[in-house]
Amino acid sequence: MIIDAHAHLLPHDYPEDAPACFPHMEPIEGSTDRLLVFDQMRFPAKEVFWQAERRLEAMDASGVDAEVVSPMPPLLRYDLPAADGLALSRHVNDVAAELSSHAPDRIIALGMVPMQDPDAATAELAAIKEQGLAGVEIASNILGSSIGDEKFLPFFQELERLDLPLFVHAMPSPSDRLPFSAxxxxxxxxxxxxxxxxxxxxxxxxxCPNLKISFSHAAGGFAMMLPRANYFWGGSWNEEPRDLGRAVMPDDGPSPLEYARRFYYDSMVFDRRTIQYLVDLLGADRLLVGSDFPAMLREEPAAKTLKSMDLPDDQWQDIAWRNAMRWLGREAADLPLAEAVATA
Incomplete structure (x- = not known):
């Protein structure tokens, strides 16, 4: 059993009366693909982004039993006027719900909200849950503001109250510190x-101690920084007992590593050595399979690198599907092949 917890969707089209700032899809001559046009972006999108039958065929070909599909990250355009951002979110959410309806046990869809207006985003969460969407995707920053900014706290508290999982996808912030090629x-x-x-x-x-949150691509360099953060908190190396005489910023709360071990991380990091570090530091119970499909090609078969690591079976089962179910707050009975995994 494999659940790909990081895959994407795109609408086939947008309403004819949509605001001018909306994206639109142009036909590509001689192809079922369509061209996503969004300001300067030109992205040729394959039919599998929006066509459920193609999606299921691709899953079967790769050995994937279910996907968690979220909006393609360029749709998370927080620079749009708030009302237009809400309208775009609702259109994408309708598309996500319709796509999932074709095979709800295999296509598990997340919605989006207009984070440029935290109050509107928070208010929209109840509608997302009512619509049957599995959770929400947001970008890693909101117009350059960290998602940990206090102005977003009511949003996270409402997510926790509604027991909705969150997927945080890395996206550029307004900055010219690195070239566009990066x-x-x-x-x-x-x-x-x-x-x-x-x-x-x-x-x-x-x-929000019960917030169910996952980060794309293992939250980037986060795991490499955690031992240093832990030293500043507790004054010790190698997660040994605290030495407050050495601690730079001691406090009485959980350590940075304890907080980090509440989060989930997709393991699409392109190298078995990095995955092993994540297993050793954060635990196999924190990692998910991810692919970015169809924006990027999956390994063939899916999770090939993970499979090559000869992980203990319990760790493999956690990463392959059980952690995704915990993050989503679902039961094994909700899955395809439920009988096969009931005793796993």
């Missing part, structure tokens, strides 16, 4: 790290 590489690592760290440092993790 947007898909180094920026992913930096932004993921900022997002996860901000939830700890800003107090959200303490205020």
């Amino acid at each position: 947007m898909g590489t180094y920026v992913v690592g930096i932004e993921g790290m900022y997002a996860a760290a901000s939830l700890i440092l800003g107090g959200t993790a303490a205020a």
